[in-house]
Amino acid sequence: MNDESAAALNAQGSQRMSAPHGRSPLNYIFGADQLRGRDIIGIEDLSKEELLLIVQVASDLKQNKFDSTQTQFSKGQTLAMLFEKPSLRTRVTFEAGMTQLGGSAIYLEGQLGIRESVSDVAKNLDRWLDGIMARTFDHETVLQLAANAKVPVINGLSDREHPCQAFADFLTLQEHKGKLEGLKLAFIGDGNNVVNSLMLFAAKIGMHFSIACPRGYEPVKELWDITLELAKTTGSKIVLTDDPIDAVKDADAVYTDTWVSMGQESESEKRIKDFKGFQVNSALLANAKSNVIAMHCLPAHRGYEITDDVLDGNQSVVFDQAENRLHAQKAVIALTL
Ligand code: CP
Numbered sequence: 001m002n003d004e005s006a007a008a009l010n011a012q013g014s015q016r017m018s019a020p021h022g023r024s025p026l027n028y029i030f031g032a033d034q035l036r037g038r039d040i041i042g043i044e045d046l047s048k049e050e051l052l053l054i055v056q057v058a059s060d061l062k063q064n065k066f067d068s069t070q071t072q073f074s075k076g077q078t079l080a081m082l083f084e085k086p087s088l089r090t091r092v093t094f095e096a097g098m099t100q101l102g103g104s105a106i107y108l109e110g111q112l113g114i115r116e117s118v119s120d121v122a123k124n125l126d127r128w129l130d131g132i133m134a135r136t137f138d139h140e141t142v143l144q145l146a147a148n149a150k151v152p153v154i155n156g157l158s159d160r161e162h163p164c165q166a167f168a169d170f171l172t173l174q175e176h177k178g179k180l181e182g183l184k185l186a187f188i189g190d191g192n193n194v195v196n197s198l199m200l201f202a203a204k205i206g207m208h209f210s211i212a213c214p215r216g217y218e219p220v221k222e223l224w225d226i227t228l229e230l231a232k233t234t235g236s237k238i239v240l241t242d243d244p245i246d247a248v249k250d251a252d253a254v255y256t257d258t259w260v261s262m263g264q265e266s267e268s269e270k271r272i273k274d275f276k277g278f279q280v281n282s283a284l285l286a287n288a289k290s291n292v293i294a295m296h297c298l299p300a301h302r303g304y305e306i307t308d309d310v311l312d313g314n315q316s317v318v319f320d321q322a323e324n325r326l327h328a329q330k331a332v333i334a335l336t337l
């Protein structure tokens with residue numbers, strides 16, 4: 001959404017926001033239309049109420065709380081899905097999500113800004129479609145798309161954040177633990193895009209968060225500082241350590257992700273050496289709460305950041321997380337497009 005369209009939306013006020021296209025069964029939730037027309041770029045841009053709204057709508061969609069005439073939130077709408085990097089979950093769940101909501105999705109692959117500028121791509125898609133989801137290398141590319149399209153732009157993973165993963169993860173935590181506030185989430189591994197979204201989400205809603213990573217692999221300082229500031233207002237305890245055992249102590253959930261994110265393949269050898277000792281295995285989980293759950297955004301690199309027995313064991317909720325990508329994606333689509 002560019003500045004001009006944001007101003008126009010504000011000028012139109014609650015009438016436009018409350019009855020988009022005359023179809024808003026989500027009105028049963030007070031404030032459900034506050035995300036209509038908005039971009040979903042990062043957890044950093046969303047309020048606590050907005051984050052919890054997305055989780056609630058995802059949960060309601062999962063439980064089929066809407067009758068069949070109400071689930072066609074996206075009837076006649078089309079979403080562009082731009083991918084600079086590979087994907088299984090994000091691609092399939094956005095496409096299936098659009099179909100299930102009565103709309104459709106168009107998959108486009110390749111690096112943006114090569115054949116034509118990112119802004120021209122955005123200005124074209126904006127004339128034809130109702131939304132753009134993008135997975136990019138540089139976060140700046142998602143921002144450029146958003147600045148040049150009036151339709152909502154959704155970040156499907158950039159080098160800075162992976163917000164749609166976090167929506168699914170917090171739905172999964174809610175389902176398994178019955179609450180979010182006051183839980184302790186521990187992350188073991190690289191301070192990457194997934195961590196950035198998780199720690200911001202935790203701090204915004206009052207969840208405690210610890211990360212154990214090797215020195216030099218901490219989350220980006222700007223977002224870490226924002227996380228610490230947010231935590232002051234919500235009471236979240238936020239800890240950074242290089243000791244995995246310390247990080248998982250009293251944890252309700254232990255999360256890990258690849259040591260080598262997409263685009264970092266040339267650093268693989270060094271990273272595999274540097275992350276030795278930062279594996280989520282059953283010996284490490286024994287230091288957490290007895291009912292701890294193990295989480296991973298997938299794809300997993302079995303035998304590296306997580307062992308087979310943990311990934312496939314009864315503490316694992318990774319395939320619930322994967323399933324919840326579908327429900328979370330549908331919530332984002334229903335709330336924004
Ligand atoms: N977790 C996740 O985003 O998976 P994909 O890379 O397969 O989309």
Ligand code: NVA
Nearest residue numbers: 192194261262298299
């Ligand atoms: N941190 C990983 C997440 C993949 C879903 C990456 O960026 O490759």
